[in-house]
Structures are given as C-alpha cells and as structure tokens.
Amino acid sequence: MKAAEPISQTQRIVDALTAAIVERRLMPGTKLVEQQLADLFQVSRTLVRQALNQLSRDHLVQLLPARGAFVAEPSIDEARQVFEVRQMIELQLVKQLCKSITPAQVKSLRAHLQREAQALAKGDVPGRTRLLAEFHVLLAQLAGNAVLAELLGDLLARCSLIALMFQSQHSAEHSAHEHVALVDAIERGDSKTAVRLMEQHLGNVERGLQLQPRTTDLMEALGALA
Known part of the structure; x- marks a missing residue:
C-alpha cells in the first residue's frame, strides 16, 4: 500500500496540471515552480519533479536547464x-x-x-x-x-x-x-x-x-x- 502512494500523488499532480493546461487556465510560458507546487499539493519536491518529467514526455511541459519547468510554448x-x-x-x-x-x-x-x-x-x-x-x-x-x-x-x-x-x-x-x-x-x-x-x-x-x-x-x- 505504501509503495503505491508516491505514484498516486504524482498522478494527482499530473492530472491537475494537465487539466489546468487543457482548460486554458495555465497558458504557454507559465513557469512551474517546484516549491510552489510542493506546497500547494503538500508533497515533496521529488514527487513534483516526477510529475513534471512525465508532463515533459507528454510535450505539455518544457524543462530548461538552469531555468526550470514551463508550460510548453508550441510554435x-x-x-x-x-x-x-x-x-x-x-x-x-x-x-x-x-x-x-x-x-x-x-x-x-x-x-x-x-x-x-x-x-x-x-x-x-x-x-x-x-x-x-x-x-x-x-x-x-x-x-x-x-x-x-x-x-x-x-x-x-x-x-x-x-x-x-x-x-x-x-x-x-x-x-x-x-x-x-x-x-x-x-x-x-x-x-x-x-x-x-x-x-x-x-x-x-x-x-x-x-x-x-x-x-x-x-x-x-x-x-x-x-
């Protein structure tokens, strides 16, 4: 049961961010601050990072070295x-x-x-x-x-x-x-x-x-x- 908890929490963050993006409440270029997200969802920054990595693979989030995560800006x-x-x-x-x-x-x-x-x-x-x-x-x-x-x-x-x-x-x-x-x-x-x-x-x-x-x-x- 405990092993499944991090997966569940990560998916909760992914689902919330995805909904905010596709419903146009979070727009291209929005900076996704790890600590803000961790505080908001009451989870560790490790779980937030996992969620952002998953969203990056789905091309909804862009991860930029030394700058952080942003909602993707399609051309x-x-x-x-x-x-x-x-x-x-x-x-x-x-x-x-x-x-x-x-x-x-x-x-x-x-x-x-x-x-x-x-x-x-x-x-x-x-x-x-x-x-x-x-x-x-x-x-x-x-x-x-x-x-x-x-x-x-x-x-x-x-x-x-x-x-x-x-x-x-x-x-x-x-x-x-x-x-x-x-x-x-x-x-x-x-x-x-x-x-x-x-x-x-x-x-x-x-x-x-x-x-x-x-x-x-x-x-x-x-x-x-x-």
Whole structure:
C-alpha cells in the first residue's frame, strides 16, 4: 500500500496540471515552480519533479536547464506550416475516398462521429481534441494507405498541443459538425463537395485557434485544484 502512494500523488499532480493546461487556465510560458507546487499539493519536491518529467514526455511541459519547468510554448508558425501540408495531403485523400468508400466504412465513420459528439457533450477537452484529430487518420486508414495514415498521425501530433490549448468549445463543436458534412459528401461520392468541405474545414480549424493567454500566475490557475 505504501509503495503505491508516491505514484498516486504524482498522478494527482499530473492530472491537475494537465487539466489546468487543457482548460486554458495555465497558458504557454507559465513557469512551474517546484516549491510552489510542493506546497500547494503538500508533497515533496521529488514527487513534483516526477510529475513534471512525465508532463515533459507528454510535450505539455518544457524543462530548461538552469531555468526550470514551463508550460510548453508550441510554435504557431510551425502549426500553420503543418496545416499547409495537411491541405495538400487531405484534399487528395477525400477525393480518393469518394471513389472507394464502402457502406461498412461509412458505418465506421459514423461511429467515430458519435464518439466525437459524446466527448463534446461531456465537455471532455482532451478527449474531443484526440477524437477530432483521429478522424483524419481514420480517413487515411479507410483509404487503405498505411503510410499516409502514419504521416498524418505525425502531422497531427505536431499541432495537437496547439488545438488542445487553444481550440474553444465553440470551434470544436464547429469542427465536429464539419466532419458530419464531410462524411455525408464522401458517402454520396461527391468528390467536388468533399474536397471543398475539407479545404474549408482545415482553414476554419486553423483560424479558430485562440492564442490570447488568460493568466500566467501559477497559484491563481491551480488554487482551486489543490
């Protein structure tokens, strides 16, 4: 029982910090002071350090030598470049799917759309972010292109932190609705409409990112969670 306690405490810190980040109460660049966190959660700095290391592996926290830990600051320019590449890839992808989609594959897409709706209804921010991204990987998988699916997965991973931190509930709901319209067009085999919808969708996702920070004060953001 005692051996499990440090793991439980570490996970509590990880969960609290993750929630504060994805709910945009802790913004990019916020300094995560070990002693403040240790006092706040009433644990040792060793456990805090373990939590920060775990968050670093998840790319939510950046550890800088001699400076400490900070909420990661993803590059907006890099994200925009990723969207440019995605436009080139995914427009061709939906065109291909319109020619080859089967009823069983449409059923699979509809099931995924249902999971997106459930995550949105529950206010599950990390869940909705993951599902909205996985929709695009699923399209590549259904097209039978494993290499493209892997490539898209890598591209989505590079901009997922941007969406996780900066996509509003309204923008996420809009994305989910656009996914539904896109699946409708693919099911009809309407290539022209599907390509137009995908182009609009990726543009809307990029424009919908909210990049204005709310607070960089650690105690203000985490006080209610301790």
